[in-house]
Amino acid sequence: MRRCRRTYILGAVCLLGTNAFALLVPWLLKLAVESLRNPSAASRSATWYGGAIIGAALIHGVIRIFSRTTLLHAARRIEYAIREDLYVKLLSLDMPYFEGGRTGDLMSRFANDLTNIRMLLGFGVLNIINTALIYVSAIALMARINPSLTLWAVVPFPLMIIAAKGITRRMFHHSRRAQEELAHLTSQAEESIAAAVVVRSYCREDATVAAFEEIGRRYLRRNMTMARLRGFLLPIMAATSALGTLIVLFLGGQRVIGGAMTLGDFVAFNGYLAMLVWPTIIFGWILNLIQRGAASMARLNEVFDAVPRVTEPEEPAGAWPLRGEIELRDVRFSYGTAGVASPPVLDGVSLTVSAGSSLGIVGAVGSGKSTLVRLLARLYPIPDGRIFLDGTDVNRMPLSRLRSAIGFVPQESFLFSRTVRENIAYGKEGATSEEIEAAARLASLDGDVLRFADGYETVVGERGVTLSGGQKQRTAIARALLKNPAVLILDDPLSAVDAQTEDAILESLSGYWGDRTVVIVSHRLSAVRECDRIIVLKDGVIAEQGSHDDLLARNGLYGAMWREQQIQREIASL
Numbered sequence: 001m002r003r004c005r006r007t008y009i010l011g012a013v014c015l016l017g018t019n020a021f022a023l024l025v026p027w028l029l030k031l032a033v034e035s036l037r038n039p040s041a042a043s044r045s046a047t048w049y050g051g052a053i054i055g056a057a058l059i060h061g062v063i064r065i066f067s068r069t070t071l072l073h074a075a076r077r078i079e080y081a082i083r084e085d086l087y088v089k090l091l092s093l094d095m096p097y098f099e100g101g102r103t104g105d106l107m108s109r110f111a112n113d114l115t116n117i118r119m120l121l122g123f124g125v126l127n128i129i130n131t132a133l134i135y136v137s138a139i140a141l142m143a144r145i146n147p148s149l150t151l152w153a154v155v156p157f158p159l160m161i162i163a164a165k166g167i168t169r170r171m172f173h174h175s176r177r178a179q180e181e182l183a184h185l186t187s188q189a190e191e192s193i194a195a196a197v198v199v200r201s202y203c204r205e206d207a208t209v210a211a212f213e214e215i216g217r218r219y220l221r222r223n224m225t226m227a228r229l230r231g232f233l234l235p236i237m238a239a240t241s242a243l244g245t246l247i248v249l250f251l252g253g254q255r256v257i258g259g260a261m262t263l264g265d266f267v268a269f270n271g272y273l274a275m276l277v278w279p280t281i282i283f284g285w286i287l288n289l290i291q292r293g294a295a296s297m298a299r300l301n302e303v304f305d306a307v308p309r310v311t312e313p314e315e316p317a318g319a320w321p322l323r324g325e326i327e328l329r330d331v332r333f334s335y336g337t338a339g340v341a342s343p344p345v346l347d348g349v350s351l352t353v354s355a356g357s358s359l360g361i362v363g364a365v366g367s368g369k370s371t372l373v374r375l376l377a378r379l380y381p382i383p384d385g386r387i388f389l390d391g392t393d394v395n396r397m398p399l400s401r402l403r404s405a406i407g408f409v410p411q412e413s414f415l416f417s418r419t420v421r422e423n424i425a426y427g428k429e430g431a432t433s434e435e436i437e438a439a440a441r442l443a444s445l446d447g448d449v450l451r452f453a454d455g456y457e458t459v460v461g462e463r464g465v466t467l468s469g470g471q472k473q474r475t476a477i478a479r480a481l482l483k484n485p486a487v488l489i490l491d492d493p494l495s496a497v498d499a500q501t502e503d504a505i506l507e508s509l510s511g512y513w514g515d516r517t518v519v520i521v522s523h524r525l526s527a528v529r530e531c532d533r534i535i536v537l538k539d540g541v542i543a544e545q546g547s548h549d550d551l552l553a554r555n556g557l558y559g560a561m562w563r564e565q566q567i568q569r570e571i572a573s574l
């Protein structure tokens with residue numbers, strides 16, 4: 001709003017002008033009537049006043065167009081700026097904020113709440129200024145013509161305001177609830193579309209439709225209540241303003257007949273009273289706009305006020321470029337948010353990975369492997385003095401630098417609904433075709449891509465739906481390789497391919513490791529066999545660590561897992 005203050009001032013000045021000309025019309029009408037009744041006493045002829053009325057009405061129309069476009073454009077610009085700010089804010093928020101299925105809710109804030117705010121700042125502000133100007137000036141002019149009749153004419157107004165306040169308070173409550181229901185509806189629709197395969201394969205179409213209908217019904221009920229309330233509001237407004245007109249016709253008519261008021265004054269008085277009718281009728285609508293706009297602003301402020309728990313350091317530190325030495329000191333972590341206790345996922349993990357070496361992380365399902373690697377990239381908040389890269393606390397490294405030094409391939413690879421080439425190129429701004437294709441070759445993706453009809457220009461569909469699981473994973477790996485990071489983290493990156501293919505891909509990839517630090521999380525021990533060091537996580541602690549041979553010789557957890565997987569492999573190859 002502050003950014004468009006000048007435009008709003010200009011719009012308000014235009015509204016002042018447009019209302020001045022609108023108010024001039026009844027006054028000219030009064031003079032025209034008086035000139036007709038008593039031509040000798042009039043300074044101008046009735047024809048002159050007729051021309052002046054047409055002129056005033058024309059100027060009023062032109063300035064009106066200008067005032068409306070000025071204010072409505074300002075509202076559009078503010079909506080645009082808020083949308084941009086909201087987007088930037090969302091991108092600044094961290095993983096904990098987005099967990100808990102907020103997508104639909106956030107989408108509805110982008111769509112409905114922004115529309116409500118634009119309506120308030122555009123039509124709302126326009127009508128608030130307009131109403132205030134018309135009320136003040138029309139009532140002042142009416143009082144100038146006949147103060148006592150003015151008092152009678154405005155008698156119904158307090159009644160109207162009390163009724164409007166009561167109804168709009170209830171409308172506000174229902175409006176907010178309706179916006180929340182719409183957010184649920186959007187979430188539900190989005191989730192069902194994303195999970196179309198699951199819905200069909202479990203034959204849950206009917207149940208999904210029923211759940212959707214239930215939310216839709218709640219949304220409909222809220223809107224019906226709002227419509228009912230609005231339905232009450234309009235007749236109440238119209239009836240009270242009609243009451244004012246009736247009073248003026250009766251009392252004003254008596255005054256004219258009694259000679260206490262001229263016919264010209266009576267005509268002008270009615271003209272001004274008629275000007276109050278529209279602002280009075282839309283008074284409730286404006287209140288509704290204010291209520292909706294306030295509710296929407298409150299919902300947007302919830303996002304703007306959200307504080308990311310992963311923040312930029314106040315005093316950044318660290319030498320660049322990074323070599324890739326990782327150190328963890330007694331790392332403890334749980335996913336619980338403030339005030340909600342949750343069991344520790346990592347319970348005192350300490351280890352050092354020297355730059356250029358490789359670390360394999362294995363362990364049972366849910367033992368904390370993914371959590372550990374997510375913390376390296378600071379995707380979740382961690383206390384100071386726990387994780388170090390090249391001797392610098394990661395909390396003190398600028399996030400952009402830290403993350404650009406880390407190539408992270410998460411367990412569930414996310415592809416954008418663009419081409420294969422664009423998906424890989426996401427890893428490096430301005431990457432050349434040669435670099436993209438070299439990364440694809442390293443990730444053993446090139447053979448698959450060349451079989452696609454459009455090669456690298458193949459559009460992968462939403463979230464890569466037209467690719468196989470293994471192709472998606474390798475595209476995500478190619479994207480990370482293209483980034484040329486000092487630390488490469490692969491979180492179970494080849495779970496969708498068979499063990500032999502995984503071996504072949506990792507073999508090809510090992511030529512790329514060079515002096516990079518590589519961290520591989522895997523359920524298949526064969527994937528980490530070549531790592532310099534392997535840790536076995538169990539219930540959030542390092543249960544065993546060493547090289548593959550050390551761990552086999554120890555004949556503990558790792559040894560047992562290895563033997564089990566070897567037997568499975570042999571059975572599978574029969």
Ligand SMILES: Nc1ncnc2c1ncn2[C@@H]1O[C@H](COP(=O)(O)OP(=O)(O)OP(=O)(O)O)[C@@H](O)[C@H]1O
Nearest residue numbers: 099335345363364365366367368369370371372411
């Ligand atoms: N975002 C999250 N919010 C809350 N709890 C989580 C979250 N992510 C993981 N957890 C919990 O933390 C524990 C460790 O999960 P993590 O994904 O680190 O295990 P993992 O060893 O990688 O498992 P897997 O082998 O299945 O990938 C699990 O109990 C899991 O339920």
